[in-house]
Amino acid sequence: xxxxxxxxxxxxxxxxxxxxxxxxxxxxxxxxxxxxxxxxxxxxxxxxxxxxxxxxxxxxxxxxxxxxxxxxxxxxxxxxxxxxxxxxxxxxxxxxx
Amino acid sequence: xxxxxxxxxxxxxxxxxxxxxxxxxxxxxxxxxxxxxxxxxxxxxxxxxxxxxxxxxxxxxxxxxxxxxxxxxxxxxxxxxxxxxxxxxxxxxxxxxxxxxxxxxxxxxxxxxxxxxxxxxxxxxxxxxxxxxxxxxxxxxxxxxxxxxxxxxxxxxxxxxxxxxxxxxxxxxxxx
Numbered sequence: 001x002x003x004x005x006x007x008x009x010x011x012x013x014x015x016x017x018x019x020x021x022x023x024x025x026x027x028x029x030x031x032x033x034x035x036x037x038x039x040x041x042x043x044x045x046x047x048x049x050x051x052x053x054x055x056x057x058x059x060x061x062x063x064x065x066x067x068x069x070x071x072x073x074x075x076x077x078x079x080x081x082x083x084x085x086x087x088x089x090x091x092x093x094x095x096x097x
Numbered sequence: 098x099x100x101x102x103x104x105x106x107x108x109x110x111x112x113x114x115x116x117x118x119x120x121x122x123x124x125x126x127x128x129x130x131x132x133x134x135x136x137x138x139x140x141x142x143x144x145x146x147x148x149x150x151x152x153x154x155x156x157x158x159x160x161x162x163x164x165x166x167x168x169x170x171x172x173x174x175x176x177x178x179x180x181x182x183x184x185x186x187x188x189x190x191x192x193x194x195x196x197x198x199x200x201x202x203x204x205x206x207x208x209x210x211x212x213x214x215x216x217x218x219x220x221x222x223x224x225x226x227x228x229x230x231x232x233x234x235x236x237x238x239x240x241x242x243x244x245x246x247x248x249x250x251x252x253x254x255x256x257x258x259x260x261x262x263x264x265x266x267x268x269x270x271x272x273x
Contacts, residue, residue: 021222
């Protein structure tokens with residue numbers, strides 16, 4: 001692939017590359033990596049949108065912070081990881097009201 | 098005290114680095130430690146690519162989902178599968194070459210720990226992308242990335258299974 005004009009959208013390009021590479025990797029990697037990569041992608045996407053001032057929502061930001069704090073538990077403490085995800089899902093349900 | 102067991106226990110997988118590169122002279126000392134690892138049939142099919150160029154590092158980072166915390170330095174440990182096969186047969190190519198790399202990586206990480214340099218071994222990367230980025234010949238495969246740098250965030254140690262849960266004397270089932 002030659003040089004493409006990704007300079008203005010470099011972070012999106014990197015996120016897409018991360019997700020495609022993860023999609024390939026997850027076929028052979030431990031199952032829990034899939035959950036981690038999804039959460040990590042959410043954090044990366046939110047950071048891009050925030051930096052570009054395309055999103056601003058304190059409550060959603062709180063949820064993102066919880067995801068960020070919890071994502072490494074996928075490797076360290078599976079039970080804690082699952083419990084935190086369950087709580088985050090309920091937080092998201094509240095946000096829909 | 099810097100005894101080997103203390104250094105072994107002190108090593109953590111770090112995913113949060115300061116923006117400060119490790120000097121090349123130190124990187125070469127670390128590689129030297131790697132080359133003193135055991136090697137099956139002494140084939141030494143390992144090759145070490147030190148990456149400290151930001152542009153190349155960013156490319157590798159983009160196609161390595163397991164690489165986290167923006168490390169300033171990488172060592173991509175590769176092996177020469179042609180040499181491993183010529184000298185070690187199928188066993189050399191499929192197993193010994195990769196086992197050697199694991200032992201070399203541990204040497205590198207332990208010496209780094211002694212030098213207060215943080216590390217993390219990373220296997221989640223796309224082989225083909227790395228081969229293209231690093232311009233590796235067909236017969237050279239990337240096996241493991243070791244990230245390196247300085248950090249003031251030392252993760253707490255994870256749980257380890259106790260010796261009596263994982264060891265036996267002489268026969269399976271004869272617990273310590």
